[in-house]
Amino acid sequence: MTAVPLPVGPAPVKRVSLGRRYLRRPLGVAALAVFAIVVAVAVLAPWLAPFDPDHLDFALSHATPGNGHPLGGDSAGRDILSRLLYGARTTLYGALITCLTCVVLGVPAGVAAGYFGGVTDRIASWISDALQSVPVMIVLLVVAAGTGQNFAVLMVTLGVLLAPGHYRIARARALTVCREPYIDAARVSGVTTLRILRTHMLRAVYAPVIVQTALTAGIAIGLQAGLQFLGVGSASTPSWGQMMNDGFQTMLSYPLILLWPSIALGLTIAALAFIGSTLADLVSVRVELPTARRRARVRRELAAAPELSRESSGPSGAHVHEVADSALRVENLRVGYATRDGVSEVVQGVSFDAAPGEVLGIVGESGSGKTQTIFSVLDLLPAGGTAVADGIWVGGEEVGRRSPKERAALLGRAIGYVPQEPMTNLDPCYAIGHQLAEPLRRVHGLSKAEARQRARDVLVRVGIQDPDRVLKAYPHQISGGMAQRVLIAGAVAGRPSLLVADEPTTALDVTVQAEVLELLRELQREYGMALVIVTHDFGVVADICDRVVVMKDGRVVETGPVERIFQRPEAPYTAELIGASLDDAACRDELDEACSPAGVRGEEATR
Numbered sequence: 001m002t003a004v005p006l007p008v009g010p011a012p013v014k015r016v017s018l019g020r021r022y023l024r025r026p027l028g029v030a031a032l033a034v035f036a037i038v039v040a041v042a043v044l045a046p047w048l049a050p051f052d053p054d055h056l057d058f059a060l061s062h063a064t065p066g067n068g069h070p071l072g073g074d075s076a077g078r079d080i081l082s083r084l085l086y087g088a089r090t091t092l093y094g095a096l097i098t099c100l101t102c103v104v105l106g107v108p109a110g111v112a113a114g115y116f117g118g119v120t121d122r123i124a125s126w127i128s129d130a131l132q133s134v135p136v137m138i139v140l141l142v143v144a145a146g147t148g149q150n151f152a153v154l155m156v157t158l159g160v161l162l163a164p165g166h167y168r169i170a171r172a173r174a175l176t177v178c179r180e181p182y183i184d185a186a187r188v189s190g191v192t193t194l195r196i197l198r199t200h201m202l203r204a205v206y207a208p209v210i211v212q213t214a215l216t217a218g219i220a221i222g223l224q225a226g227l228q229f230l231g232v233g234s235a236s237t238p239s240w241g242q243m244m245n246d247g248f249q250t251m252l253s254y255p256l257i258l259l260w261p262s263i264a265l266g267l268t269i270a271a272l273a274f275i276g277s278t279l280a281d282l283v284s285v286r287v288e289l290p291t292a293r294r295r296a297r298v299r300r301e302l303a304a305a306p307e308l309s310r311e312s313s314g315p316s317g318a319h320v321h322e323v324a325d326s327a328l329r330v331e332n333l334r335v336g337y338a339t340r341d342g343v344s345e346v347v348q349g350v351s352f353d354a355a356p357g358e359v360l361g362i363v364g365e366s367g368s369g370k371t372q373t374i375f376s377v378l379d380l381l382p383a384g385g386t387a388v389a390d391g392i393w394v395g396g397e398e399v400g401r402r403s404p405k406e407r408a409a410l411l412g413r414a415i416g417y418v419p420q421e422p423m424t425n426l427d428p429c430y431a432i433g434h435q436l437a438e439p440l441r442r443v444h445g446l447s448k449a450e451a452r453q454r455a456r457d458v459l460v461r462v463g464i465q466d467p468d469r470v471l472k473a474y475p476h477q478i479s480g481g482m483a484q485r486v487l488i489a490g491a492v493a494g495r496p497s498l499l500v501a502d503e504p505t506t507a508l509d510v511t512v513q514a515e516v517l518e519l520l521r522e523l524q525r526e527y528g529m530a531l532v533i534v535t536h537d538f539g540v541v542a543d544i545c546d547r548v549v550v551m552k553d554g555r556v557v558e559t560g561p562v563e564r565i566f567q568r569p570e571a572p573y574t575a576e577l578i579g580a581s582l583d584d585a586a587c588r589d590e591l592d593e594a595c596s597p598a599g600v601r602g603e604e605a606t607r
């Protein structure tokens with residue numbers, strides 16, 4: 001196999017600017033090129049136009065292309081090419097006025113409504129709704145009649161009528177951003193409201209506003225042409241809408257007169273629509289989903305890695321049980337992400353196992369690869385992540401080579417999962433009862449009544465005092481500790497043989513942490529499950545684990561029984577981690593106890 005160099009550890013993420021990402025989209029680049037040509041034509045029209053656009057030459061009336069007039073002449077005998085070039089000026093000038101009006105009115109109003117809420121939001125939203133219910137064309141015709149067809153006033157009016165688009169986008173973005181902790185932090189540290197609005201809020205809305213502006217420009221150009229087609233606007237100013245009106249009169253006998261302005265209008269509106277949708281794609285999709293080819297490349301490179309150097313990237317960790325005796329066995333697991341510089345390998349040949357009835361802790365500092373390891377076991381790696389392993393066994397059966405569908409079928413049946421953040425893992429739109437009963441019905445085929453009863457029973461089992469109230473409650477109506485109990489109830493409701501818990505206590509306060517750990521231990525004993533618990537805290541390991549796998553930089557640095565690891569850590573990194581946990585949790589009795597030889601829990605460290 002060819003040796004492929006792998007950068008060890010995750011490569012730093014390079015921020016690529018919106019402009020550079022845009023230039024990688026061929027359709028977007030083509031649209032931008034077309035629009036740039038229209039802009040250049042509009043600016044350079046006086047130099048490019050071969051004739052005065054209003055010069056009448058009756059011999060040119062309905063003339064076909066040729067004789068120094070590449071596009072021929074219109075009904076009144078004017079050069080079509082010259083009028084088309086000058087028409088681009090009118091079109092873009094009108095679109096510019098409309099877009100500026102939308103941005104100036106819609107964006108500050110939307111940001112203020114989202115940020116301040118209350119009366120400001122109600123009034124601004126009411127005005128926006130009212131403007132949206134107004135028939136645009138009729139209002140424009142009335143304004144045209146009332147202002148002597150003043151083009152600029154018409155375009156400003158159109159901007160006012162289209163401003164709700166910008167308002168809604170800015171408001172929605174501001175509503176999300178103003179709840180972010182960094183905005184609270186800015187407020188608390190005394191940053192003025194004006195500065196928060198200017199630096200944080202406006203920066204957050206600029207990308208969607210650019211997208212909306214591109215789309216609005218297309219709409220404005222279309223409506224403007226419609227008005228000119230109806231005869232609104234100065235007859236002495238060349239415009240594409242007017243030219244279309246002229247061509248429409250003689251469409252059957254001289255179709256070319258209608259064709260040229262239609263092409264110009266169609267191309268410009270299409271270019272703006274493609275620019276808008278390319279930008280929308282770029283600002284809304286942050287994660288690039290890997291193609292099948294990219295995935296295959298990562299897989300090939302990961303598979304090639306062990307042959308490079310066993311010392312630097314070979315398997316790490318060890319097994320202590322036979323495959324048939326293990327609830328979980330992972331052999332030489334590698335996880336990689338494709339980056340511009342090659343594959344970034346975030347888990348590098350990790351091996352470990354856990355027996356039924358055993359509690360295995362996977363411990364390590366932040367970024368050591370714990371979550372990536374267990375997500376590979378669950379087949380829940382984020383988009384872009386690829387895992388390869390010599391084998392993953394659950395309950396003695398090899399599952400690593402099964403299809404994604406078969407892997408998914410293990411979740412909720414053979415494998416239960418308790419996540420880190422209880423609140424974000426419960427859907428705020430559904431009652432707890434529904435969220436617990438639904439998987440039992442879908443996965444285990446229970447009837448509605450049976451699923452509800454099973455959900456109630458597990459809630460009682462995880463220590464919820466008033467299960468009937470909790471079944472009817474929505475996530476925001478229960479505490480974080482209760483939410484974690486609910487998730488534990490959901491994870492064990494299907495009676496799995498393996499329970500995986502990812503930092504299950506990190507988001508909870510200290511007293512609730514101890515209760516949740518105790519509950520996990522009890523359930524694990526009662527159901528005879530293997531419990532694999534991911535944590536960065538040796539206190540948690542001391543509390544409930546039998547064995548521990550210590551990870552650093554995507555590799556296993558040490559594996560062993562908890563008592564041995566605490567008393568005689570072999571790797572200096574393990575000793576460092578234990579020391580840090582002791583410093584952080586000076587009053588945690590279990591940790592002090594585990595570290596003192598006298599405190600060994602009776603059992604000898606036999607493995």
Ligand SMILES: Nc1ncnc2c1ncn2[C@@H]1O[C@H](COP(=O)(O)OP(=O)(O)OP(=O)(O)O)[C@@H](O)[C@H]1O
Pocket residue numbers: 010337346364365366367368369370371372373382383384385536
């Ligand atoms: N989607 C991703 N794309 C690229 N790299 C990633 C991705 N997710 C995680 N990583 C990288 O994988 C490495 C291991 O991450 P992992 O989440 O497993 O760490 P961890 O040990 O669980 O730490 P923590 O407790 O902070 O989550 C990290 O350095 C991270 O940068």
